[in-house]
Amino acid sequence: MNAPAPSFAPFAPWGTPDTVFDGLEGAWDLDRTIEGQAAMTGTATFTRLETGALKYREEGRIRLADGKEFDGHREYLFERAPGGFAVSFAEQPPRLFHGIVIVRDGDALAGSATHLCTPDTYDSSYRFLGDGSFVIRHTVHGPRKDYLSATTFKRRNA
Structure with a gap:
């Protein structure tokens, strides 16, 4: 008796590595922890530009480990690349942070990259999950910085 063909249903929200980029467009709720240092809740928006790139902007409330709170924001530019x-x-001009090539990894689509921000190193990973959410993790090591930042993104309800 033949085993049933594997189901790729968990990847349905994201499709293939080449379609993940398009799935990012829109608004997301974000929840970030910076191990032992801070937490942030807020929103992230990927807005399509005339060039086809996506402008990423996050805004939210940051709570430090000592209880202090303040508003923060950050922006990046995402551009489609093969896979x-x-x-x-x-x-201006944009400076590359990292390139992510996405592959199937167990029950997710995932990619990773390393960025040297002398003298510190950022090891980043992206996991696109079957429920339509995604997680970005930055592990930072060096003489100036040493932390793990993990951000979970869930599609914002209209």
Whole structure:
């Protein structure tokens, strides 16, 4: 008796590595923890530009470990690349942060990259999950920084 063909249903919200980029467009709720240092809740929006790139902007409330709170924001530029996307800092001219090539990884689509921000190193990973959410993790090591930042994104309800 033949085994049933594997089901790729968990990837349905994201499709293939080449379609993940398009799935990012729109509004997301974000929940971030920076191990032992801070937490942030807020929103992230990927807005399509005339060039086809996506402008990423996050805004939210940051709560430090000592209880202090303040508002914060950050921007990046995401550009389509074969099998994934490139992420640049939102500067003029844009400066590459990292390129992500997406592959199937167990029950998710995933990609990773390393960025040297002398003298510190950022090891970043992206996981696109079957429920339509995604997680970005940055593990930062070096003489100036040493932390793990994990952000979960869930599609914002209209």
